[in-house]
Amino acid sequence: ILDALPDGVVVINAADQVICVNPAAERILGRSAEEILGRSRRAVVGPTGDPLLAGVLEGRTRGRVEREVTTLDGSVRHIAYTSAPLPAGCELQVLTDRTVASRLRQQVNRLDTLAALGEMAAGVAHEIRNPLNGIDGFAALLGRELVSEGRNEDVSRYAARIRRGVSEINAIVSNLLGFAAPQGLQNGRVDLHHLLSSVCAEAQEFAPKDVSIHFHSEAGVASEVEGDTVKLRVVFLNLIRNAVEAVHEDGTVQVDLEADHGKLIIRVRDDGPGLAPAMRLKLFRPFSTTKAQGTGLGLAIAHKVCALHGGTIEHEESEHGCTFRVELPAAIEEANE
Structure with a gap:
């Protein structure tokens, strides 16, 4: 039965050693049962030091705990842990691989953010670009006037800096629009x-x-x-x-x-x-x-x-x-x- 379960099953004895690992747990943890059995719970860690098993159970069933870990084969997985006590001081841990569901949830969140940005971007572009164009135009006129009158070069550079600042802000607005409402590809x-x-x-x-x-x-x-x-x-x-x-x-x-x-x-x-x-x-x-x-x-x-x-x-x-x-x-x- 354990071999057929899609979820990982790990049993830990009273001495805090792993005594049972089913095939699904091997896949989720990234190592064979031979490499995990007999090891302390605290010794089952990923390459970045992430503990791959849940902490010690304190006499009762633990609700689901979810976290992202780097497993023993180097892959990043989102794992849900559920623990329950067993006779003789042993503990059962059920590991559910939630990686795909987590990524789908992130994609949905990204789409929600995109939809909100799409509405905001058009307003931002209109409200910001109109005054920016005015600032840029007047700064250009000011720069030409100062040059024609032979004014202090430092003052002329200030006008040029204003135009550069306007250009940078325009680039930020363009990036926002490019993300929220990208134009079609010129293939x-x-x-x-x-x-x-x-x-x-x-x-x-x-x-x-x-x-x-x-x-x-x-x-x-x-x-x-x-x-x-x-x-x-x-x-x-x-x-x-x-x-x-x-x-x-x-x-x-x-x-x-x-x-x-x-x-x-x-x-x-x-x-x-x-x-x-x-x-x-x-x-x-x-x-x-x-x-x-x-x-x-x-x-x-x-x-x-x-x-x-x-x-x-x-x-x-x-x-x-x-x-x-x-x-x-x-x-x-x-x-x-």
Whole structure:
């Protein structure tokens, strides 16, 4: 019966040792029963130190407790634990893998947020852009007037700074609109090898001198996709810029392109401190950022653009630094006539 259950079953004896593990528990915990049996409950931890079993039961049935953990095989799972006492001081734990349900719930929340932003964005664009256009226009007139009259150059630069500030605010509004109500794709053939090489070269220009950006592509790989060059460029530029900002002195950002069964896979890796655990749950949500000057829209826009191209973007677990993986369908090669 235990072998047929979809939920994991773990039995712990009075000495706090694991004495029974069913196949579902092996799958959820990421290790075979032989590697778990006989171990203390406290010794069953994931690679990041997450306890993979619930704490000691205090004489009664425990209600469901849910948490996200990194299991022994390195995968991130959302597990629900229910515990009950057994005779002779033993304890029963039932582990339910709620990973799929949790991800679906996150997607629903993201769609709800998107719907609310869609209504807000149109109003924001109208209410903010009208006065911004006025400020920009008057600052341009002021700058020209000061130059024509030969006024102090410092005063002329102040007018130029006003225009730059207006441009930055306009960019934020555009990002908000791009996330909430993205325009359709201007599809065409996009050579990802060429695009990524160009983006890496551009990113190296704004990167600190001690930060290196490297691009590698598999030799002879067919690197074309059907997509929007401008929007894909924004995705990869955002990812590489985030990586550059994450690394320390003498840091390295690695961009790799490879083909795999009709898909093109792009990985952007950095050797920085990695992603904070609290941020993993909020990835791709709008306005989620740890940067003092960030808007938190870059990854949200990247997620939406990848979805519009029939692809995906996700964070990959790694021991060091941070890795983002983008997967896009490769363009279908036209048959020779």
